[in-house]
Every structure is written in C-alpha cells, then in structure tokens.
Amino acid sequence: MIYYTLNNLLGQVVAIFRWHGILLDTPEPWQLGFQDAASPVMEEVIFLHDQIMFILTIIITAVLWLIVRALTTKHYHKYLYEGTLIEIIWTLIPAAILVFIAFPSLKLLYLMDEVIDPALTIKAIGHQWYWSYEYSDYGSDTIEFDSYMIPTSDLNNGDLRLLEVDNRIIVPIQTQVRVLVTAADVLHSFAVPSLSVKMDAVPGRLNQTSFFIKRPGVFYGQCSEICGANHSFMPIVIEAVSLDKYIHWVANWSAETD
Template identity: 55%
Template sequence: MEELINFHDYSLAIIFAIAVLVFYALILLVISPFSNRLFLQNNELETIWTIIPAIVLIFMASPSLQLLYLMDEVNNPYLTIKAIGHQWYWSYEYTDYNDIEFEAYMVHTEDLINGQPRLLETDNHMVIPLNNPIRVLVSSTDVLHSWAIPSLGIKIDAIPGRLNQTSLFINQAGLYYGQCSEICGANHSFMPIVIEAVPYNTFNNWISTQDTED
C-alpha cells in the first residue's frame, strides 16, 4: 500500500504539470494573436507534443509495471495461510503449524467491547508476524466472495474450486480491517476480516496457545 500511495503521488505530479501546461497554452491562444500563429500549422511543435506524451507514458508505465510485479510475486514466504469464504464468515488454515484452523465470525453490536468498530470486528483474528513475507491462498466453498483489506491495498476474489494467492508484508503492528467486497448475497457486508500484526515473539506465543487448544 505504501508503494501504491507513492505511485499515486508520482502520477498526480505528472498529471498536474500537464494540466498547468495545457491551461497555460489555452490562455495564450485566447489572449494573444501571436500565439495563434505559433500554435497553428506548426509542424515542429506538433512533432514535439507527439513525442513528449510518449516519453511521459514510458515514465509512468515503468514504475507501474514494477509495482504490479512486486504485488504479484511471492518470494520464499515465511508463512502460508489459507483464507476460505463461506456464507457468511471466513475461515483460516495455518497449514505450516500442525493444521491450525479456526473460523472468524462478525461480533454483533451488542457484544462489542468499547473501542471495537461496529460491523468490522470478528471473534477470531488472523494473526501474522511483523516484517515477514506472508502468502495468503484465497478460495470459497459456495459462491464468489472477495477478500479485501483496503488499508493494505489488497482485494482478491475467492472463487469456488480455485486458489488465488496474494502476499502480505506488514511493518507496523496493529489491527487491519476489511470486508467481503463481492456482492455474494444478502449478508455479504457482514463478512468482516481482521488481520492482527504482532511481533515475532508474540506470534510464537499465539501459535503455542492454538496448539494447546487443539
């Protein structure tokens, strides 16, 4: 998400410069007769404003393609988690740790603790360690769902009979909220997602607790 924001700001700066230049040229055409002779039927100028946009597109496409590759690439993940969509909840499988599995249901409004967001809190969190590459495999058992966490820049479809994958690398501890963003039925907006990013030692303690519960 940090790289997406950086690319957005980079693109916006280029777009702003183009808009200022075009607006300035329009003003010149309106107020200056000399500019009409400069802009109209000027072969050299037409060549310039054909070549420059092509160069600008190259400067925008290059970081865009690099970002798309980084978002899709999963290189030697520390942990693989399978997120499965159901009507109307998510389940998670930590197959790297003795098949730890649990379901995450939305916490109803009357059961919320002070500070927990309405319609976004779940009874179980998907806990992951900080500063480690995480691979998430996403699928569904019934209809189309979509596993989406806007603050992480992630939105991936959960399709029955198919595995899609995405990657996570979180460098700030905290809770990251999301929801099913596919219109998968009447209660699709009640399928919240909570990712809890914790330090490595805390994650190991949580894993030990899950093993004990199993």
C-alpha cells in the same frame, strides 16, 4: 540514489508521526486517500500514486494556461494548416510521460504478483457471509477457525462498526506470509488496503497473494466482491504481533485443541 534517499527520509517522517500517534490503521469517515502503509508493496503503491498525481497536476496546469491564453489573446494564425514542430512536440512529450508512468507501474505489477519464500501460509476461504482460516504449516496441529463479524449490539467502546470480528488472523511481523484464497459458494474477494492485498476468492480455484508487515498493528479489510445480501458484513482483521507473541498464540491454540 535520489529515490532511495527520499524513501529513507519519508520513512523517518512516518516513524516520527507514528511515535506521536498521528498515523492510524483504520479507515476514517469520508476518507479519500490511502490508509497508512504497513507493507513495502503498499508504500510503493502510494509512491506511484503520488508520482502520477504530480504529473497530472503539471498537465492540468499547462492545459488551463493554454485555454486561458487562447481565450484572452487577440493574435492567432488564421491560415495555419500544419506545423511540423508543434506536432512533433505534442507527440513526443505525451509519449515520454506515458513511458515515465509505465515503467514503475509494470515494476509494481510484477512485484505484487511475486511470492518470495513464504515462512507462513494461511488459507482463507470465503463463505456467505463469513471467512474461515487454516494454518497448515504445523503438521497434525492444523489451526482452523471461522471469523464472523461482531454485531453492532455486541460492540464495546472503541470498537469499529462493521469491521470487528470474533477471531482475528494473527501473524508475526517482519515475516513473509502467503495467503491461499478460495471460496466455498460464490465469488468473494480478500482485501486489506493497508497491506495492498486484494485477491479474488473463486469457488474450486486456489489463488495466492502475499504480504510482509513491517510493524505491529491491527489492519482491517472487507470482502470486495458483491456476494449476496450480507456482502457488507464480511470484515477481515489481521493482527500483526512480534514473533514471541505469535509463538505463544500458536502454543495456546494447540493446547486448547488437545
């Protein structure tokens, strides 16, 4: 009950910050923390991270206190060879902490692997050094396109260096999307941090992942597997729009290819 109350409160705070334009969906220079979550799985990842950091803070504080106390006190047990009680304590407490961390971790691990009734399937194919995408849910009107990074010399004001592409992935919000990931040449990796998506692209093999985007936005990722000289020039851009805009985009694409 407390968990869901905290989650709802956090969601309201996030909504307020987003309304005022404080939350961003792009990486910041020298950023150390996570990007803003745009999917339920990423929210769970951040929640688990914060939970573990809280535990680590308590442990580090306790260890530092013990070190300072040991260095400053003049009293010690010179002939203490065993202490059953203290041994039980320093065995049970770490075990309980590990269990407290393990259960949410396992839950999240299985949640990330679960693909729940996808309404849309996209195939992402990694190449040296660009991505190609296929929307094959529309019968003979398959949508196919390549996505190349826009060179720095062609960027407009406000564009992000090494992250903009000529063709974005367009998906509807509030929709379960499955992504089939493979590669045409060498190992690549399809990764979008805001969505907690990271899946290896292996030649000759289809891997799958999924995401559910809760709000409109543009979400950036990159190839996360060293794949050659231009590995850092393989950005991924996912634009999440309303269902009406997505249907309009599909209709326009089909009309252009006819």
